[in-house]
Amino acid sequence: MSGSALKRITREFAEISANPLEGVVIFPIDADMFKWNIELTGPKDSPYEGGRFRLNLTLPETYPFKPPVLSFATKIYHPNVSNDDKGSMCLGILRSDAWKPSCKIVAVLEMARGLLLEPNPEDAVENSIAMEYKNNRANFDRIAREWTRSYAK
Amino acid sequence: MSAETLRASILIFPNPPTSPRFSEAATSNNTFGLSLSRPFITTLFTAGHNSGDSIAGVLHFPDLPSTSTCRNISTLPSTSLHDDLPKSNFTSVALFPVIGFAPWTPRCNKEWLDAARDDRSVLDGFVFYSTNHTSTIPRHDHPYWNGIKFRDYGFPIYGMRGREGQLLMNKYTEFAEQQSILPDINNATGRARVFLEFDTGRGARLPGLWLFLLIVLGVLVAAIVAISCSMHLLQWRRRRSLRNRVARGEVDLEQLGIKRLLVPRKILDKLPLKPYQTGGTIEQPACSICLEDFVPTTTTVRVLPCNHQYHPACIDGFLEQQSSLCPLCKASVLPKGYVPPHLTNATVRREREVRRQRRREMGGGRIHRAWTRMWKNIGWGRGREGMEGTELRPTITQTGRQRGFERPEPTPSEPGKFRKVMRFVFPGY
Numbered sequence: 001m002s003g004s005a006l007k008r009i010t011r012e013f014a015e016i017s018a019n020p021l022e023g024v025v026i027f028p029i030d031a032d033m034f035k036w037n038i039e040l041t042g043p044k045d046s047p048y049e050g051g052r053f054r055l056n057l058t059l060p061e062t063y064p065f066k067p068p069v070l071s072f073a074t075k076i077y078h079p080n081v082s083n084d085d086k087g088s089m090c091l092g093i094l095r096s097d098a099w100k101p102s103c104k105i106v107a108v109l110e111m112a113r114g115l116l117l118e119p120n121p122e123d124a125v126e127n128s129i130a131m132e133y134k135n136n137r138a139n140f141d142r143i144a145r146e147w148t149r150s151y152a153k
Numbered sequence: 154m155s156a157e158t159l160r161a162s163i164l165i166f167p168n169p170p171t172s173p174r175f176s177e178a179a180t181s182n183n184t185f186g187l188s189l190s191r192p193f194i195t196t197l198f199t200a201g202h203n204s205g206d207s208i209a210g211v212l213h214f215p216d217l218p219s220t221s222t223c224r225n226i227s228t229l230p231s232t233s234l235h236d237d238l239p240k241s242n243f244t245s246v247a248l249f250p251v252i253g254f255a256p257w258t259p260r261c262n263k264e265w266l267d268a269a270r271d272d273r274s275v276l277d278g279f280v281f282y283s284t285n286h287t288s289t290i291p292r293h294d295h296p297y298w299n300g301i302k303f304r305d306y307g308f309p310i311y312g313m314r315g316r317e318g319q320l321l322m323n324k325y326t327e328f329a330e331q332q333s334i335l336p337d338i339n340n341a342t343g344r345a346r347v348f349l350e351f352d353t354g355r356g357a358r359l360p361g362l363w364l365f366l367l368i369v370l371g372v373l374v375a376a377i378v379a380i381s382c383s384m385h386l387l388q389w390r391r392r393r394s395l396r397n398r399v400a401r402g403e404v405d406l407e408q409l410g411i412k413r414l415l416v417p418r419k420i421l422d423k424l425p426l427k428p429y430q431t432g433g434t435i436e437q438p439a440c441s442i443c444l445e446d447f448v449p450t451t452t453t454v455r456v457l458p459c460n461h462q463y464h465p466a467c468i469d470g471f472l473e474q475q476s477s478l479c480p481l482c483k484a485s486v487l488p489k490g491y492v493p494p495h496l497t498n499a500t501v502r503r504e505r506e507v508r509r510q511r512r513r514e515m516g517g518g519r520i521h522r523a524w525t526r527m528w529k530n531i532g533w534g535r536g537r538e539g540m541e542g543t544e545l546r547p548t549i550t551q552t553g554r555q556r557g558f559e560r561p562e563p564t565p566s567e568p569g570k571f572r573k574v575m576r577f578v579f580p581g582y
Contacts, residue, residue, distance in 0.1 A: 004467060008443050064442055065471055065480055101480045102441030 005063045009033045012105050024109050034059045038109065042152065043117045047144035048076070051152030055112065057105065067099035068108055077140075077147040079119045079130035089115075091123045155196035156208070156311050156351040159280075161187040161321055164211055164348035166249075185324060185347075187317055194351075195312035197281075197293040198303035202353060208309055209350035210250035210277040212325050215268035223261035252349045253279035254325065257290055257312065259297045266306055278309040278351060282318020289314045311351060321347055381578045388580045391501045402490045404504060407477060411503045414493050416472040416486050424486065425456045426465060435460055441481060442467035459484040498580050 010033060016026060023041040036057040042048030054073040060066040072078075072087030082088045092111055093103050124130035132140045163185045202208065217224050253269035253276055255261075262281070269279050281290050290312020291297050303310050328345050398404045406412040429447040431438075439446045440454075440463050447454060447462070454462040455469065459479045471480065477487050 004443060004470075011444055062471075062475065065475060097483075100441065104444070 005059070005061060006033055008064055009059055009105075015104075016106055016109075021106065021109055021113070023113060034061070034063075036105075040109075040113060040116065042148060043113060046117050047141045048078075048116050048148050048152070051076075051148035053116075053152050057108070059105075064101035064103070067094050067096055067103070068105060070094060070108060070112060075147060075151040077129065077144040078115070079121050079124035079126050079133050080115055082125045083129070088125070090125065091115075091120060155199060156191075156194050156309075156353055158188060158190045158352040159194050159311070159313060159317075160350045160352065161185070161317075161324075162348050162350075163324075164346050166344045166346065187320060189313055189317050193289055193314040193317070195290040195292060197290070197310040197312060198306065199353075200278075200307060200309040202309055206353055207350060208252070208278040208353070209348070210252040210275070211346040211348050212254045212321060213251035213272065213276075214255065214325070215253050215265055215272060217264055217268050221261075221264055223258070223264050249275065250277040251275050252277055253308075254321070254349075255279075255281055256284050256318070256322070257281040258284070259299060262298065263301050266301065266310070269308070270306060273307065276308050278311065279306070280349065280351075281310070281312045282322065283312070283315035284318075286315040286319065309351075321349070377578065384579050388498050388501065391505075392496050392498070395501050395504055396492050396496055399492045399496075400490050405485075406493070406500065406504065407485055407487075409504070409507050411507060412493065412496075412500045414477040414485075414487060414491075415474065416477045417494070418473065420487060420491070421469060421472055424458070426453050427456055428452065429454045429462070437462050440464045440467055442471075457484075457486050459486075498576075 013026075013028065013033065013036075020026075023043060025039040025041075027037040027039070029035045029037060036059075038055040038057055040053040040055060042051035042053065052074075053076060056071050056073055058069040058071075060068070070089045072081050072089065074087070075083075076087070077083075080089055080091055089112065093099055093107060094111075119130075119133055121130035121133045129140070132143075251272060253265070253272065255265040255269075265281075266279065269276055283290055293303055324347050328347065395404065399406060407414050428450050429452040431449050437447070442463055445464070453465065455465040456462050457468075457479050459482050461479050461481050468480075472486055477485055479486060
C-alpha cells in the first residue's frame, strides 16, 4: 500500500515543485516523503499579513484513501486552528468523510491559505475566537495581528 | 465404607460410677491392646456408614433364645451367654454402645444376628470371628452364609481372623467370669470390658466445611455454565437473525455505520475490467488514486458499479483491505443483500442499538423509553458503551454515507485477558 502512496506523493511533490503556490514554501523532511514542512506567508489584506507560519503536513500510509493531517507549528489566532501545542486543523476536505483520493495536497494547501484570508467560523475548533470573529471583528483583527507579530516572524 | 482397621482395648466402668475410661494408661496388668487391618477383617455390610464414621462399642455376645440349639456351642464359655452388660445404676453404662460378637458357625450365624437385633438400641455393629486361628471370614456372597440377607439388619457387620478373635474371646470370658471388681488406675474399682472400634478410613472423607464449599462452588459453576450456554445460544440466534435480515436487504450494515465491510476477491473479480474509453457516463481522464492519465483503448480499468474507474492495481487492494465503498462517491461496491462472512456479537449488538435508537427517535414505545431511562439511571448503559471502545452512534438524520466513518474502524481495541475470557463465557454483554 505504502509503495503506491509513495509513488503518488512523489508525483504530487514534483508537480508542486514545478508550479509552486503563491505564498507557500515546501521543505520536505529528508528521506521521509510522508512528512512535509511548509511555510505559509500571511496573505495580504488579512490580519496575518507579514507573518510566516510553519505548518506540518503528515500523510497517512494509506494516502490517498485517507486525508493528510495538517497542523500549525506556529501559534496563530484563528477560529479553525486549535489553540494548543498541536495547532491542529480539521475541516472541509481534511475530514475523512469529505476526503476523496482525487483531492491533492495542492488543494489542501490552497484551502489552508484561503482560510487565512477568510476564516470559517461556522466550522470552528475555537468557538470563542469564532464568536469574536463574528461579533467583534475589530478586536479579532487586533489580536490576530498582535499574535502574528509576536509568533510568526 | 468398608472397615480398614479394627482396634481393641479395655474400657473400665468405675465404681462408684463416673464416666468410663480406657485403661491404656494404666500400669496394671489389665492393659490390653490389639489392632487388625485388612485383609484380616472382612466387611460384610456397611449399613450405609460413610468413610470416616467410627463404629465402636463394648463387646457383647447376643442373648440367644433359651430354646436355641446354638447355646451350647463348645467353643463358648457358658458364662458368656447371658446378658453381661454392666447394668449398674449408672444409666450411661447400660446405654453404652455395644458391638455384637460371635464365632462364625454357618449353622448359627442367622440366629446370632437375629438375637443381636434385639439389642439394636445400643448396638453399633456386629463382628464375627473365625473359629480357625488362621482363616478369615468369607465374603458376604459366600455360599457358607446360607443366603443371609445382611441388608435386613440395620447395623454394620464385619468379620475378623480367628487368632485375634480368639484373643478377644478369651479376654471377654475373663472379664465375664470376673464378675468381681477390678483395681483401676487410681486405685478405684470398676468393671472392665473389651472395647472394640472399627476405623473406616479417613483419607477419602472431606470435612464438612470443605464439602459445603465444594457444593457451593459446584452450584456456581453449574449456574455459570448454564448462563453461558444460554447466552451463546441467544447470540447465535441473533447472529442468524441479523444474517437473514442483511441477506433480505432489510439492514445495510455499512450504511448504518455498524460495520465496515470489505470486498472479497470473488466479488471483486466479478467487477468488469475494460480497456479505457473516452466519453463514458462520467468524464474520468485519470485515475484519481495515482493521478496518472488513462490511455484510451490501452489502459485496463476496473469499473465499479457506480461507474467510477480506477487502475485495478490502485483500487483492488483498497477494496480488499480497507473499504467496500467507492473512494470518490462512497457508493458500496458490494451487491445488495451481501452478507459478510463474519458477523460478530459486537456487530449484532451495535445493530440492535441502532435499531433501538431508531425506534426511540421515531417516537418509540413509552415502555421502551422508560426502560432505557431506568438502565441509564443505574449507570449500566454507560458501562456497556465503554466496553466497546470504538462505537459508532449514528442517528436517523445521518446515515453512514453522509457521515462516513469519522472514528477509526470499529474493530474492538485489544481487550485484556480477563475481558476476553468474560466475553467468551458471557458473549454479547
